[in-house]
Amino acid sequence: MSDADQVIETDEQDEDAYALTGKTVAAILDAVEAEDAALLTELMEPLHAADIADLLEQIDSDKRHRLIALYGKAFDGEILSELDESVREDVIAALSPEVLTEAVRELESDDVVDLIEDLEKIHQQVILEALEASDRVAVERALTFPEYSAGRLMQREVVMAPEHWSVGEAIDFMRAAEDLPEQFYHIILVDPRLRPVGHVTLGKVMSSRRQEKLADLAEPSFRTFSVTQDEEDVAYAFNQYHLISAPVVDDEGRLVGVITIDDAMIVLSEENEEDILRLAGVGPESLSDTTVQIVKQRFPWLFVNLMTAILASLVIAQFEATLAAVVALAVLMPIVASMGGNAGTQSLTVAVRALATRDLTGSNALRVIRRELVAGFLNGCVFAVLMGAIGILWFGTPMLGVVIGLAMIANLVIAGLAGILVPLTLDKVGVDPALASGVFVTTVTDVMGFFAFLGLAAVLML
Amino acid sequence: MSDADQVIETDEQDEDAYALTGKTVAAILDAVEAEDAALLTELMEPLHAADIADLLEQIDSDKRHRLIALYGKAFDGEILSELDESVREDVIAALSPEVLTEAVRELESDDVVDLIEDLEKIHQQVILEALEASDRVAVERALTFPEYSAGRLMQREVVMAPEHWSVGEAIDFMRAAEDLPEQFYHIILVDPRLRPVGHVTLGKVMSSRRQEKLADLAEPSFRTFSVTQDEEDVAYAFNQYHLISAPVVDDEGRLVGVITIDDAMIVLSEENEEDILRLAGVGPESLSDTTVQIVKQRFPWLFVNLMTAILASLVIAQFEATLAAVVALAVLMPIVASMGGNAGTQSLTVAVRALATRDLTGSNALRVIRRELVAGFLNGCVFAVLMGAIGILWFGTPMLGVVIGLAMIANLVIAGLAGILVPLTLDKVGVDPALASGVFVTTVTDVMGFFAFLGLAAVLML
Structure with a gap:
């Protein structure tokens, strides 16, 4: 062919x-x-x-x-x-x-x-x-090099030139070189101690006269990574600053390799994938895993969920007398918890993503917390009226409508606050918020939802 | 400075x-x-x-x-x-x-x-x-060009050369050119009708002798996109095939622009972000949105959730007599639904991601469905024993343990099946599974969870 x-x-x-x-x-x-x-x-x-x-x-x-x-x-x-x-x-x-x-x-x-x-x-x-x-x-x-470090990610084959070289010298050097890397996008300029001081795109080299100095063609912004730097940081920087390739240096600042955007893109995809799966309580699962592997990977999260569900049941158990008196409470009870869980998941997902993309920082955390508080209250009020009306129409007991309405407001405010405070706290103590926020937030909304609803009922209806 | x-x-x-x-x-x-x-x-x-x-x-x-x-x-x-x-x-x-x-x-x-x-x-x-x-x-x-199309994404500034040119001709042309793009990585080879036939990396041009033919240096694999192609497809192809830049052609196959990896990377990040937020029932929300904006964006999903929660409550209402007779059922009831919801979310997240990365296809769908079925059953059995024992110890009623155990198995199997079948079906009918799977799956697990638990209780305990 x-x-x-x-x-x-x-x-x-x-x-x-x-x-x-x-x-x-x-x-x-x-x-x-x-x-x-x-x-x-x-x-x-x-x-x-x-x-x-x-x-x-x-x-x-x-x-x-x-x-x-x-x-x-x-x-x-x-x-x-x-x-x-x-x-x-x-x-x-x-x-x-x-x-x-x-x-x-x-x-x-x-x-x-x-x-x-x-x-x-x-x-x-x-x-x-x-x-x-x-x-x-x-x-x-x-x-x-440590796992997930720039040192593991980089390729050792680099194209470098002394900082004082001209375009012509660089082209002649490359044409004579036997083992240029398969893909490269920049010529890295180094000082006599092999420390990178800047880089020039191949496009610039191509379009310039032979006598021009490489140093005069260097890109205005230039970043290097240390071999031990976390690959996640590297991927973040590639994405944030639209880098195409960047040199990697050792402890003495000497050039030891180069990372290119395709490697960074793979890391970024993996990190995103990991975040999505972690938010859903799934490990690094893939479609080609065996049944036994996925059973094992999903079990721990389900077990944690069982513990938190039992915690919520313990709260309900405190109100057995109330439930026995008003069975309608058992019918409506899951609604408050479910709404709280969903509202909490919304807030926490936004917060976890904003932390991952570094949009949520100390500078705006307070404003975001206030926003979640108010948003939870506003949506809570709307659903309080809606659900209150449904409760009254369904069971014909006005006080039941009042109870579910108030519980709805309380739980949506709590959901909003937990959705932002839990990820912020986990991030502060160095735990990946994508991994653990979900359990904490739904535990809070379940427990508080049942407590608010049944507690209000016990006080106002018995 | x-x-x-x-x-x-x-x-x-x-x-x-x-x-x-x-x-x-x-x-x-x-x-x-x-x-x-x-x-x-x-x-x-x-x-x-x-x-x-x-x-x-x-x-x-x-x-x-x-x-x-x-x-x-x-x-x-x-x-x-x-x-x-x-x-x-x-x-x-x-x-x-x-x-x-x-x-x-x-x-x-x-x-x-x-x-x-x-x-x-x-x-x-x-x-x-x-x-x-x-x-x-x-x-x-x-x-x-249509929104989110390759035509919107591409830059019009391209570097192209007739397919019969030599390296020397290309270099002389570029050196003389006044308006080369800021960033470019390939020289695109075109036929006399301006249709791209291949491309050469700048690195290859640099390291080859002036008399070599560009056509002999062309990359072995080469892909073009049509101006109307969806940017999501473009980003997928860049990621899958590790492309750095690719030409865009019009209806007649003529070169009209070029897409570079940094643009593709932005689209890929946006798509990932959108998937994560959609899975949590959040619209294209950002931290700088106002409180009113986020209230409005989160309301619809919460409203849908309210409707499904009411559906679940209607199921519970059918068993008011059972609940009145055995109040312990109200205490344990949320556990079955919660476990089903979590297991369903695990399966559906894996399925939604596998569809997005095109790992889940007609060729392996049946195997994946069978895997979810078996995994749901196995985890269901483990949690049936666990929760059955807890139920018996807590309330001292052996039959309550049997009921919750059987309900657990049923709901985890249903969760596994719904978690894979719902996204597959939505994908087939052209709805983004990330957007809608969550509602469907949790509705199924809530409704079936309550029905299995209370129904079994009504049959076995009354």
Whole structure:
């Protein structure tokens, strides 16, 4: 197939679906079923490594192994990089040693680090031994940096130039260089001690005369990261300042690597994913996890929820006499708690996101707390009138309407306050508010909701 | 201040906090209070436009206006681009016409489009009139593309070359060009009809000999987008295939612009943010919204929740006789519903995310449904034993333990199934599952939870 053909084929795919279509998956599985290696290779050819990884994640383990065996040597190292962790070990185990060796050798050292850091020791060893000696050293060195640090994220291959060089010198140097990185966007300017002092975009270098000084073309804003810096901070800075690439320096400020936006984008997606799942009380779960894995991952949160639900029941138990006297209370009781829980979830989600994006700070916390208080009160009043009216119409007891109305106001105010104060407090003491806010807030709204409703009923109706 | 000083200063800022510190905010507000323009300018100097935008979002409207007045001509157009929509109109209204004109003229046309597309017509006009004629035409043309389309997202400034050019020809062309874009990463190769056929990274151009053909250096994989394509699809493709920039073509396949990764990253963040907020029943809310705005935005979801809570209460009302006979049922009743709601939220969050990242497809839906069913049953059994024992110990009625245990199993199975089937169905009929799944799933778990628990009690205990 000529290059031109390939371009057109990729183009067509863009139009209707770059995500793997069901039709393609079915055709591929048919080819595996028929053990038709030639057809399989032809069907896989136009797919990007990321798509092949998705395919391997979507099919079950048995089909996955048969596909890998049939696909054989065509297996590309990049597929391993793209695979979800939960499937990665299974795929590595299924690859023949020769295919694995060749696949891993194709990868850049930072991709190998990313690939093996979460693998079991045995699998790590297999892959390290597959690497050439120089790459193995680079990977082992990267693994000495803390997990989730800039040092793990960076690539060691950098393009740098002395700060006094001209455009012409830089171009001649690059043209002569044998091992430029696959992707780079800036030339990093360094002082004689290899400390980065600025960087120049390739576009600027391209469009300038040979005799111009690189230092005069340097970008106005320039940031470096330390090898030990948290990858979350790095991703935040890339997003906030629209960085494309940024140098990484060691303790003495010397250039040791570079982080590019595609790495930062992956971290940012992961952080977002983690926040969403944590808010719902789910661990780092993926679709390819087994049933037992998800049962285990979901159990702890459900258990915590059971404890808080029992706490709420203990509150209800204090009012058994009241409930026995007015059964209508048992009918309406869940409404107050449910409304409080929902209002609390709204406030806490906004607060957790604002903390994550660093929009909620000491400078505006007080204003935001006041806003939640007033908003809770206003919505509380509206729902008090609504629900009060419904209570009266339904059960024909005016005092029941008053009780549920007042309880509604109380619980929505409490929900608003808990929704902002709980995440702020957790953040202050260094706990991820996405992880724990939900339990605290719904416990508060359940307990206070039942207490306000049944307590008011006991005082006003008995 | 020399360039070297500036580099060191930015560097230091990196170390402790690139996010605006509370100290900096306080110092800036003091300078505004003291009306010390020189001090204000000095304090603002090291801040990136994104930080200044954050600052303006964090302080209240009165301080914001005084800061803008004092800051005067130093106000940069990029700050407007970075501002949250909720504050943008307020800031634009506060700027003097001269400052606004100058600020807007600094921006590239795609940034102006992004800036004004959500503004009120009056503010749009003010900004359009501030632009030079050629830019105004470009912006007006971009606004003819559908909202949230690739056409709105792209920049019109592209660097392209005929497919038969050599590296030398490309470099000479770029060096002679007057108006190259601020940031570009590829040279796009076009055929004689201006249709893109591939692209070459600047790094490859840099490191190759002058006589080499650009076509021989083209990247192996290459994707284009149509002007009308949804920006969400574009962002997905950038993330999935690690794109840095990609050409945008019109209906005839001709090159009309280019989208770069930083634009895609912004869209991706927005989509994620939207998903998180929607899952919690919150609209596009921001911290700088007024109290009235958030009351209005949160009301509809709370109202829907009230309706579903009333539905659940209607179910409870069917069992008034049972509740009157066994008050302990009222005490334990919320536990079953609460556990079901939480388990349902876990499943649905995983499903909604998997749909968003296109990991959940027709190929694996059945397997995922079966997994949720079994996981719900397994966790249901564990909690049935736990809660059954608690019920017996607490109230001394063995049958109460049996009832709550069976209800727990039923509701956790239902929760698992609803958590996956509801998002899948909504996705199939074209409704965003993040938006509506929560209501449906918790309604199902509440209604079924109460029904299973009270129904079993009515049958087994009366």
